[in-house]
Amino acid sequence: MRRLIILGSYIDQEAFMGQLRKDILRRHGLASAGVLLFIALYYVGYGIEYGRAPSVWFYLITVLYLVGHIATVWFIYTERAMEGTDPSMTLPVMLLVILYMSGLMMLAPELRSIMILGYLNIMPFGVFRLTGRAFVGVSLFTIVCYSLVIFSTHYSASELLVPEFEVVIGVALMTSMLVYAFIGREFFILRKAYGEKNSELRRALARIEELAVTDELTGLNNRRYLLKTLEKQRALSIRQGIPFVVAFIDIDYFKRVNDEHGHRIGDQVLAELAHLLRVSVREIDLAARYGGEEFVLLLSGLNLEAATGVLERIRVSVENHRFSELELEQRVSIGVAQYRPDEASEDVLNRADRMLYEAKRLGRNRITLESEGVV
Numbered sequence: 001m002r003r004l005i006i007l008g009s010y011i012d013q014e015a016f017m018g019q020l021r022k023d024i025l026r027r028h029g030l031a032s033a034g035v036l037l038f039i040a041l042y043y044v045g046y047g048i049e050y051g052r053a054p055s056v057w058f059y060l061i062t063v064l065y066l067v068g069h070i071a072t073v074w075f076i077y078t079e080r081a082m083e084g085t086d087p088s089m090t091l092p093v094m095l096l097v098i099l100y101m102s103g104l105m106m107l108a109p110e111l112r113s114i115m116i117l118g119y120l121n122i123m124p125f126g127v128f129r130l131t132g133r134a135f136v137g138v139s140l141f142t143i144v145c146y147s148l149v150i151f152s153t154h155y156s157a158s159e160l161l162v163p164e165f166e167v168v169i170g171v172a173l174m175t176s177m178l179v180y181a182f183i184g185r186e187f188f189i190l191r192k193a194y195g196e197k198n199s200e201l202r203r204a205l206a207r208i209e210e211l212a213v214t215d216e217l218t219g220l221n222n223r224r225y226l227l228k229t230l231e232k233q234r235a236l237s238i239r240q241g242i243p244f245v246v247a248f249i250d251i252d253y254f255k256r257v258n259d260e261h262g263h264r265i266g267d268q269v270l271a272e273l274a275h276l277l278r279v280s281v282r283e284i285d286l287a288a289r290y291g292g293e294e295f296v297l298l299l300s301g302l303n304l305e306a307a308t309g310v311l312e313r314i315r316v317s318v319e320n321h322r323f324s325e326l327e328l329e330q331r332v333s334i335g336v337a338q339y340r341p342d343e344a345s346e347d348v349l350n351r352a353d354r355m356l357y358e359a360k361r362l363g364r365n366r367i368t369l370e371s372e373g374v375v
């Protein structure tokens with residue numbers, strides 16, 4: 001019988017998180033670049049003698065803003081933010097930028113009509129992350145901050161306030177914020193629907209993945225999963241020197257069960273044997289259906305001698321078990337091989353398989369271990 005070895009692929013969770021972190025940090029870089037532009041504008045205003053000289057307050061709020069933004073980036077970089085509900089820290093950064101822009105407008109009221117664009121620039125960042133409610137909240141927060149700017153300007157540079165003009169700007173800002181809040185809410189609804197579809201797909205994919213590695217009749221893992229696990233076990237053995245043993249288990253004269261009692265009873269026997277195997281091994285071991293009436297056990301951390309004790313118990317428990325409603329007696333033959341450093345996974349499987357044929361040849365209902373002489 002020719003056996004096809006298919007090794008499964010692994011989803012690289014670390015690479016996915018790394019990419020996500022990179023995307024988030026890129027967006028923060030963009031936001032910072034926008035803020036730097038307004039800081040530059042402040043200096044330009046001062047340079048052309050239109051704005052005011054950077055004061056202690058200017059340096060203070062700039063340092064506070066930078067510390068706040070660097071802290072959030074550090075949170076993202078160290079993946080602490082990933083544990084929370086807002087891994088991109090969008091809301092705190094938006095509030096921080098709005099506060100900072102408001103501060104700049106208070107310190108240089110002459111530049112207010114340009115700085116106000118900072119409010120508008122930051123809003124699109126929320127489209128990707130904020131809930132509809134948070135978006136409305138940010139819009140209201142912006143309007144309150146701008147009102148404080150006007151209030152402060154009234155005391156610091158009232159000559160710059162032209163009531164009719166302020167009303168027009170105020171209405172334009174409010175309208176823009178309302179539009180953003182509306183768009184943000186629409187995006188949130190879309191993202192929610194998309195997220196739900198995504199979770200549905202992920203659940204379906206997990207189910208498909210489970211089915212792809214599960215044997216339908218016995219509920220044990222199938223050959224595909226066994227081969228994947230064998231590869232991992234092999235890596236552990238090579239890197240950490242953990243030994244492991246492979247055992248092929250085959251029901252003796254199983255064809256007779258089918259011939260004499262039909263396939264339904266044959267299926268019941270297979271399912272009951274699978275259950276016996278599953279409960280006989282530890283969590284770190286694996287019981288899999290290799291195909292037909294052949295099963296494979298991967299016994300981790302054991303050498304041939306220790307594995308023989310486990311397998312002998314299994315052989316005896318099969319002997320003592322009465323299978324199906326017909327209370328049939330069954331026997332199994334077992335071929336065992338221990339993994340040798342640096343050999344391929346197929347090699348240890350093939351050697352255990354050869355030992356199984358040896359057990360059959362020697363009269364069945366027995367365990368055959370590989371020994372230097374036999375292999």
Ligand SMILES: Nc1nc2c(ncn2[C@@H]2O[C@H](COP(=O)(O)OP(=O)(O)OP(=O)(O)O)[C@@H](O)[C@H]2O)c(=O)[nH]1
Nearest residue numbers: 250251252253254255256258263266267292293360
């Ligand atoms: N009921 C049932 N039978 C199966 C299934 N898969 C394989 N078989 C049967 O298992 C039997 C295997 O028979 P053989 O390979 O001749 O081996 P055997 O009769 O067990 O004899 P030895 O292995 O030499 O002791 C065949 O009759 C297959 O039809 C299954 O899923 N359900």
